[in-house]
Amino acid sequence: MSGMNDWTKSRYLPSVVLFAGLIVTAILPATGLLNDYLQFVLVSVAINAILCVSLNLVNGWMGEFSVGHAGFMALGAYASAILTVKLFPAAPDILLFPIAVLIGGCVAGLAGIPVGILSFKTRGDYLAIITLAFLMIVKSGLENIPYTGGPRGLLGIPRLTTVAWAYFWCVVAFWVIRNLVYSKYGRGIAAIREDEIAAEAMGVNTRTAKLVAFVTSSFFAGVAGALFAHQLQFINPSSFDILKSTEILVMVYLGGVASLGGSLLGAGVVTILTQCLQPLGTWRMVVLPALLVLLMLFRPAGIMGYRDWNWLKPRIFTKPRLEKSKQAPLQ
Amino acid sequence: MSALLETCNLTRQFGGLRAIGDLSLSVNRREILGVIGPNGAGKTTFFNLLTGIYPPSSGDILFKGNSIVGLLPSQIARLGVARTFQNIRLFRRLSVLENTRIAYDSQLPYSPVDALLRTPRARVRERESIDASMELLELFELGSMANECAGDLSYGSQRRLEIVRALALKPTLLLLDEPAAGMNPYEAMQLTDFLRWVHGKFSLTIVLIEHHMQMVMDLCDRIEVLEFGVRIAGGKPDEVKANPRVVEAYLGTEGELP
Numbered sequence A: 001m002s003g004m005n006d007w008t009k010s011r012y013l014p015s016v017v018l019f020a021g022l023i024v025t026a027i028l029p030a031t032g033l034l035n036d037y038l039q040f041v042l043v044s045v046a047i048n049a050i051l052c053v054s055l056n057l058v059n060g061w062m063g064e065f066s067v068g069h070a071g072f073m074a075l076g077a078y079a080s081a082i083l084t085v086k087l088f089p090a091a092p093d094i095l096l097f098p099i100a101v102l103i104g105g106c107v108a109g110l111a112g113i114p115v116g117i118l119s120f121k122t123r124g125d126y127l128a129i130i131t132l133a134f135l136m137i138v139k140s141g142l143e144n145i146p147y148t149g150g151p152r153g154l155l156g157i158p159r160l161t162t163v164a165w166a167y168f169w170c171v172v173a174f175w176v177i178r179n180l181v182y183s184k185y186g187r188g189i190a191a192i193r194e195d196e197i198a199a200e201a202m203g204v205n206t207r208t209a210k211l212v213a214f215v216t217s218s219f220f221a222g223v224a225g226a227l228f229a230h231q232l233q234f235i236n237p238s239s240f241d242i243l244k245s246t247e248i249l250v251m252v253y254l255g256g257v258a259s260l261g262g263s264l265l266g267a268g269v270v271t272i273l274t275q276c277l278q279p280l281g282t283w284r285m286v287v288l289p290a291l292l293v294l295l296m297l298f299r300p301a302g303i304m305g306y307r308d309w310n311w312l313k314p315r316i317f318t319k320p321r322l323e324k325s326k327q328a329p330l331q
Numbered sequence B: 001m002s003a004l005l006e007t008c009n010l011t012r013q014f015g016g017l018r019a020i021g022d023l024s025l026s027v028n029r030r031e032i033l034g035v036i037g038p039n040g041a042g043k044t045t046f047f048n049l050l051t052g053i054y055p056p057s058s059g060d061i062l063f064k065g066n067s068i069v070g071l072l073p074s075q076i077a078r079l080g081v082a083r084t085f086q087n088i089r090l091f092r093r094l095s096v097l098e099n100t101r102i103a104y105d106s107q108l109p110y111s112p113v114d115a116l117l118r119t120p121r122a123r124v125r126e127r128e129s130i131d132a133s134m135e136l137l138e139l140f141e142l143g144s145m146a147n148e149c150a151g152d153l154s155y156g157s158q159r160r161l162e163i164v165r166a167l168a169l170k171p172t173l174l175l176l177d178e179p180a181a182g183m184n185p186y187e188a189m190q191l192t193d194f195l196r197w198v199h200g201k202f203s204l205t206i207v208l209i210e211h212h213m214q215m216v217m218d219l220c221d222r223i224e225v226l227e228f229g230v231r232i233a234g235g236k237p238d239e240v241k242a243n244p245r246v247v248e249a250y251l252g253t254e255g256e257l258p
C-alpha cells in the first residue's frame, strides 16, 4: 500500500513543483525582494530559454543549421504588439496578453511552414542559406511597413511580461518540446539527423517530421518574441538581426545540442554573461561570435550535448522495464 | 500463384552508365532469393530502386500486384518492404532501443497534436512501442544493450541490430544487402542458421545479396545473377553453379566458386 502512495506522490510531484513555481514567481515581485533589474534578468533568462530550446529542436535534434530564428521571433513580437498597441489598446491585459502571445506564436508558426517545406529537398549549407534569406526578408519587410513604424519600429508597447508570465511560457515551451522529442515524431526528427536515408527506409515520414519540427520551433520563437516585445516596450527591425540569431546559436551550442537541460543551461549562462559584459559596450558584440567559433572548434556538441537530466524526461523513459514487472503483483 | 514482387523491364541510368538494364524478375511468396554478381553489377542499385531511394529511369515494380514506382521510400517501407544496408546505416548516436522503436513507430497511430500534448492516446502507444521493441530486442539477445548507443556496439551486434530494426517494421519482404560482409566463414555459417530461423519465425520473403557463395548456396531457394546491370542467369543453386556464363563472370573478378 505504501508503494502505491509513493508512486502517486512522485507522479504528480513535477506538476506540484511547477505550479508552486508559478505562485512564487507571481508573488515574489510584489514582496519587493526582487528589484527591477533582477526581474529584468530573470525574464530575460526565461525568454532566452524559450528561444534556445526551440532553436535546439531544429539545430540540435534535427541537426540542421537554421540562422533564421530571430526572424520568427520578430514576427511574434510584431504580431503581438500590433494587437496590444494598435488594435485593442483598451482591452483588459489579463485577457489580451495571453491571447496576443498565442497569436504571436501562431503567426511565427505559420511562417515556419514554407521554411519546413523547403527543407524537404534542401539540407545543410543550402538550408542554412535559405533561413538567412528568410531572416533578411522579414527584417527588410518590417522596415518597409509604415504601419509598424518602418525602421524606427513600434513604440509605447505596454510592459506586460511579468516574471510569472515569462515563467509560465517557459514551462509550456519546455513541456511541449519535451513531449515532442520523446514521441515518435521526435525520434523521427533525430533519425533524420543521424541518417535521413535510413530513416526513410525505416518508414519515418520525414516530411511530417520536418514540418512538425519547423512549425513547433518557430511557434515558440514567436512566443518568445511576443514576451520580448512586452518586456522591452519597444521593438524595431534591427532588434531581430543576424546578431540576435547568433546569440541564440551560442546558447544552443554552449548548453548542448539535442538537450533540454543544455538549453536551460545555455540560456542561463549566456544571459548572465551578456549582463556582465555590459561595461564593454559594443565590444561585447565581438565576444559572443568569438565564443561560437571556440565552441565549434573545441566542443561542437556543447556541455550537455545529446544527454539530458532524468528529471526532464517523461517517466516512461527513466523507469526501467524491470520496475514494471516488479510492480505487476501489486495490481 | 502471383508473385510477391515483380519488376518489369526495370532500368536505371546514371548518366551514361546503365546500372540496371531491362531487368524483369519476380520474387515468390516465402522464398529466399539470392542476388549475386561481381562488384558493380548493380545489386545495391536494384535494392535502391525497390525501396524508392532512386526512381527507375524506366520500367515498373509491382509489390503485391500494385505498382510502387513513385512512392516515397517511407511509404514503401510501410507497405512491408524492409531492408538493411551494405555499409551499416544505424542511427549511431541513438540507443539500441530507439533504433528499433523508430522502425516500430510507423505503426503507431497518433497525431502530432497527440505527441505535442502527450495525450493518453500517445502515452498508451508509447508504452506499447517500448514493450514490443524490448520484446524483439530480447528475442535477439540485444535486450541487455537496449540503452547503449548503437554506434558503440561491436560490428557483429551492429549487423544484428540492423536486421532487428528492419524486422520491427513487421515486413513481408526483407531485403538484405551483404549481411555477411566482413565476416569469416564460421561467422557466415552462424549467420546462415540465424537467417533461416528468422525466415521461418517471421514468415518472411527474403532477397539476399551476398558474396559468400557457400551461404547463398545453402540458404537460397533460387538465385539470380547480374552482370553490368543485366540478368545473365537464374535458377536453382545447382543450376546456377553449373552455368558456364556465371563461372566466367565470377572467374573474371573473384576467381572462385565453391
Ligand SMILES: Nc1ncnc2c1ncn2[C@@H]1O[C@H](COP(=O)(O)OP(=O)(O)OP(=O)(O)O)[C@@H](O)[C@H]1O
Binding pocket: B014, B017, B019, B037, B038, B039, B040, B041, B042, B043, B044, B045, B046, B086
Ligand atoms: N548514385 C550513383 N551515381 C552514379 N553511379 C552510381 C550510383 N550508384 C551506383 N552507381 C554505379 O552503378 C553501378 C552499380 O553499382 P552498385 O552499387 O549497384 O553495385 P553492386 O552490385 O552493389 O556492387 P558491390 O558488390 O560492390 O556492392 C556501379 O558502376 C556504380 O558506380
Ligand SMILES: [Mg+2]
Binding pocket: B043, B044, B045, B086
Ligand atoms: Mg552493393
